[in-house]
Amino acid sequence: MSVFKDLSPQLISNAFVAFLFAASGPVAIILSVGAGGRLTSEELASWIFGVFIVNAAISLFFCLKYRQPLSFFWTIPGTVLIGPALDHLTFPEVIGAFLATGLLMAVLGLSGVVGRLMKAAPMPIVMGMVAGVFMQFGLNWIGALRDDAAIAIPMTVAFIALSALPRLAKAMPPLIGALIVGIAAWGIVHGFNIDLGDSVSRVGLPLVHVPEFSLQAMVELVVPLAITVLVVQNGQGFAVLKSAGHEPPVNAIAVACGIGSMVAGMVGGASSCLTGPVNAIISADGPKEKHYAAGVVVALLAIPFGLMAPVFTKVMLAAPAAFIASLAGLAMLRVLQMAFMTAFQGRFIFGALITFLVTVSDLTIFNIGAAFWGLVFGVVASWLLERKDFETLA
Known part of the structure; x- marks a missing residue:
């Protein structure tokens, strides 16, 4: 296949780093949200299975069809968004919202209006919501520095040191460095006490859920989830790819996100999206016409990870709370910074x-x-007091 001829050591390296990013901080966020929502390890493993396997399949198809680096994973803001919802909604109700959101996105993609929808959404208001839902992860990281300094401080120092050295950060991304240091600190301070139980026997066997469709879940989650995917996440991915010289198919991607969200949702996975950070990494170097090959490698790495989700979930859940809080918080810092910059x-x-x-x-x-109410009240406030700003959206 031509994809193997187009691969280079640099593209393979970029793909591996991009995959490690997706499999570290973002997975820690799933575990943090799920644990807070009292999900079982089996439900969390099934969630991870869905978002890796389903989105790997979509990524393979799009990378090969369009010859562009079109990597799909899951919405991090959407994942964070359902954390508070799990306090008063059942997981089947949340899954019903995942399916309804997927259907809505697929319909919007087929209608061809996604591009206009992205232009019409007041991005500062949307990012104000994103900043609000991400805030707790930053606070949890600060709390980890206080509660388990032996884990959190080395991870934070590694992240800051690598961030301050751009050349070194290119070879060792700060989040990956924090992950490695955190694992070492975990072993030294607490020791590795991991009981895999029956997780090995459950490899590759996700849970298929029966969704529940409640009006409360539909109203609370569907619109914010669709906005975070189509406007925030996909918008970030489009911006990254266009800056690298690519022209991603906007409406086809929306349809794929919708279908992927419905399929992954059946096993508990959050909504699919075109990922910004992963696509930024794999399109950073080399001829643009060969970037798609790195996307193929990311997808191929994601498949075994998804199949082994029960094992990886058990390992991560055995980690000290400060390890998960620090990894998730550090992964959110740049996104939280960008949210504030865009919002204000x-x-x-x-x-x-x-x-x-x-x-x-x-x-x-x-x-x-x-x-949901944040979006409603924010739009109303702007409509009353910032009416002229809406004229710029036309």
């Missing part, structure tokens, strides 16, 4: 502020969570 400069600043405050407040009205 230029247009819709007041609406973004209201959205952020309402989201952070954990306000619940009619049993509907704060992220």
Whole structure:
């Protein structure tokens, strides 16, 4: 196949680093959210299976069909978004919202309106919501520095040191460095006490859930999830790929995200999206016409990881709480920084502020969570007090 001829050592290296990124901090976020929502290790393993296997299949198809680095994984903001929802919704209700969101995205993609939808959404208000839902991960990282300094401080020092040295960071991304140092600190301070139990016998066997479709879950989750995928996550991915000289198929990607979300949702996986960080890594070097080959390698690495999800889940759940909190928090720092920068400069600043405050407040009205109300109140505030900013969206 031509894909093997197009591979180079640099592209393979980029693909491996991109995969390690996806399999470290973002997986820690799944475990953190799931543990907070009282999901079992089997449910978490099935979730990880779904988001790796399903999105690897989509990525392979798109990379080979369009000859572009089109890597799909799952929405991190959407994952964080369902954390508070699990306090008052059952997991089957959340899964029902995943399926409804997937159907909505597929329909929007088929209708061809996704590009116009992305332009019409006030990005500062959307990013105000994102900043609000990500805030807790930053706070958990700070708490880990206090509660288990022997784990959190070395991880933080490694992350900052690598971030301060761009040349070294290119060979060893800061998050990967923090992961390695954290594993070493885990072994030295606490020792590795991991009981795999029957996880090996469950390799490659996800749980198939029966979804429940409740009005509360639909109202609270579907619109925010669709916005985070189509506007925030996919928008980031499009920007990354266009800066590298690619022209991603916007509507086809929306359809794929919708279908992937419905399939992954059946085994408990969060909504699919076109990933920004992974695509940024694999399109950073080399001729652009060969970047797709790195995307193929990422997908091929994701498949065995997904199949081994029960084992990896047991290992991660055995880690000290500070290890997960630090890894997830450090993974969120740049995204949280970008969310604040986008939300609070230029247009819709007041609406973004209201959205952020309402989201952070954990306000619940009619049993509907704060992220939804943050968007509602933010848009209303901007419509009343920043009317001229809406004229710029036309």
